[in-house]
Amino acid sequence: MTQLRKNIAEMAGYVPGFQPQDVASYIKLNTNENSYPPSPKVLEAIAREVNDGLRRYPDAGSTSAREEAAKLYGFDPSWIIMANGSDEVLNNLIRAFAGEGEEIAFIHPSYSYYGTLAEIQGATVRTFGLNERFEPQGLPERYDGKIFFLTNPNAPLGFTFSKKFMIDLAGRLSSGVLVVDETYADFADDTALDLVKSLDNVVVTRTFSKSYSLAGMRVGLAIARPEVIAALNKIRDHYNLDRLAQAAAVAALKDQDYLRSVVKKTRATREWFTKELEKLGFTVIPSSGNYVFATPPDRDGGRVYQALYEKKILVRHFTDPVIAHGVRITIGTQEEMETTLAAIAAISYSSA
């Protein structure tokens, strides 16, 4: 019998949110996708590439996409790497910085996939919980771990960490990097991109899966010092972005008017939905993402999930005891959220 590596044999593996086969028959608010389509210019760019390019390998350096991102964010392209979804670059950051037996850290609750990626690498994981003001607990003065992943805005809760906190945290890392996972930053008011320039141990990751409505395309990126980007370039698959993904990324980055219009609608719906849930007695954490974390009056998140599921509305319920009392609901179109609200209002809650 061949022997697997011990950590692979023992790990559970990550289970992403439910992706139904007959997706069109659901209101799907469980994986923070975007309910609006990508920019029409993205669709045109993909169609052009389908007609012209598929028999050729893609540009291994994703040059045009990197140049476009560099222009948008105000960096030299040598500070940018494109990725096959931000998951790919999170994985490669662990491979670059954390060896077997070395430690990485993240906030609990946040994106548990960091832990899975660390397990694959044989790295160990340390998590820091939050108090009721969403302040991380027990952070040491000096932290010797190799990476600290900070999801900002936090997912699934939606709050943000302050710039002051991030600077303080980066300063506590003795030799590690602070990776600010800005998957949801386009829906928020602030970004840590300036810290990539002003501090020498900060990396920012972004995705096209949420604000750009391209989850199915698998595009992400990281912004970091050129030494870090050079290391990540050694590790990644050489053709990590296919031609369609590169064409889509360029067109999406170029169409900032479209991005702004989608973000504006999503934020307006988020504020409306939050207020309406509060009228129903829910506790809703003010969110800077395209989702809200909402706790029903009887603190039974599982029942809300189940009642909505029966009406073919998918939201996310986590069995983790720290967050099992609520549900995370992606903000879809105004119409989807009106239907969802009506379904939530029809649930009878036992008095808490």
Ligand code: PMP
């Ligand atoms: N980070 C966070 C916090 C996420 O929620 C997600 C997607 N669920 C990702 C990273 C990965 O996104 P993608 O690979 O689609 O870019």
